[in-house]
Amino acid sequence: MTARPTLRQQTGAPAARILGFGSHQPDRVVTNDDLSQVMDTNDQWIRDRVGIIERRFGDKDELLVDFAVAAGAAALADAGVEPSEVDTLILPNCTMPTQIPNAAAQVAARIGIPNPGAFDLNAACAGFCYGLGVASDLIRAGSAKKALVIGAEKLTDAVDPTDRANAIIFADGAGAAVVGGSDEPGIGPVVWGSAGELVDLIYMRDGKYIYQEGQSVFRWATTQIAPIALRALEAAGLQPSDVDVLVPHQANLRIVESIAKKLRAKGAREDLVVADDIKYSGNTSSASIPMAIDHMRKAGTAKSGDVVLAVGFGAGLSYAGQAFILP
Missing domain, CATH: 3.40.47.10 (Thiolase/Chalcone synthase)
Known part of the structure; x- marks a missing residue:
């Protein structure tokens, strides 16, 4: 009887840490007074209810992918990491307008990351913490060496502008973190x-x-x-x-x-x-x-x-x- 082959396993860094952060918001500032022009609300009502003073809305031709590219590039610059060093891109979001293609591969190509593992992750508002947990575990397991995690949303595409209960809350933008290996733990368990x-x-x-x-x-x-x-x-x-x-x-x-x-x-x-x-x-x-x-x-x-x-x-x-x- 032929012995079964043993599958080789790999190990990664002893621990993981965050190397840098970056973010991006569209230019258009929308105040509570601006919203009061299109719905039955006012500045004080919004501040008392949710604490928001202003928010940023993307223009019609601005895409979630655009926000993610800008935030991801900023995080890499902050970390001092070249795009060529990244082998994994995780993109938490819940407002990508198409299921195919995903956002992650497009963003990686535009940033200049060559052939990474790239996937979207949808855990809605918990998405970044999910993505950071996955990135940390991938690095410690040896499946990745450097990962870029980008939370990006264009929520204004998914909000009824006349629905005052929700239209006053949501906005657009992206935030990103670069995650790499470390001898000392820099990220706790998710x-x-x-x-x-x-x-x-x-x-x-x-x-x-x-x-x-x-x-x-x-x-x-x-x-x-x-x-x-x-x-x-x-x-x-x-x-x-x-x-x-x-x-x-x-x-x-x-x-x-x-x-x-x-x-x-x-x-x-x-x-x-x-x-x-x-x-x-x-x-x-x-x-x-x-x-x-x-x-x-x-x-x-x-x-x-x-x-x-x-x-x-x-x-x-x-x-x-x-x-x-x-x-």
């Missing part, structure tokens, strides 16, 4: 999951427009997400007091503040820096976490070496979070 029994809380109405049961989603997020964030810290061997920067998905300022309050009640420091990019960027789904981090680094409110706790949540209902060190 803690992820889903509540599929609540799938009907966020869906595409008529297969065209995003619809969500706002109050139900709010209650779920303000009760369930802080415990998930704490689980991510536990998985990384950290305490709440170790966290310097908290970056929840920028869905609603009231949700962000609720998560921060619950973490402080569990021992997070009073000087914990909490992302509030929602105020000027709106809800950009899978782009919101990396975009917020890039903006905070540029503003100096988050610095190299800081311990970041990120947690994403959204349609599915899907959620994911992890701790990592800022480059």
Whole structure:
């Protein structure tokens, strides 16, 4: 009897870390007063409800792929990594207008990344944390050496402009991170999951427009997400007091503040820096976490070496979070 051959296995870097961040937003700024010209709303109502002051909308001829290319190129420049060094591109999004071709391969070609493994990932607003977890694991397994993770969305293509409950929230943009190998852990384990029994809380109405049961989603997020964030810290061997920067998905300022309050009640420091990019960027789904981090680094409110706790949540209902060190 012939012996079965043994399949060779490969091993990668001992750990993974983030090497750089980048982001991109379209030029067009849309204020609450601008929205009040096309729907029954006003600046104070929007600020009180979701905390948004302004957001960015892409023009008709601007594409999700365009935003992703700009953010990805910026992240590579920040990391000092050449496109030729990247072998994997992961592109979390939920608003790509076509299923085929995917966004990732197009973006890789335009950035100049030669023949990478390239795929889209749809976990809605949890997408970036999912993508970062996958990239870290691929690098540690030896399946990738350097990965580019880009959360990109053009949500204005998927929002009914007359629906004031949703049109005031969503916006466009992209955020990206470069992930590489490391001798010391720079990214903690991803803690992820889903509540599929609540799938009907966020869906595409008529297969065209995003619809969500706002109050139900709010209650779920303000009760369930802080415990998930704490689980991510536990998985990384950290305490709440170790966290310097908290970056929840920028869905609603009231949700962000609720998560921060619950973490402080569990021992997070009073000087914990909490992302509030929602105020000027709106809800950009899978782009919101990396975009917020890039903006905070540029503003100096988050610095190299800081311990970041990120947690994403959204349609599915899907959620994911992890701790990592800022480059």
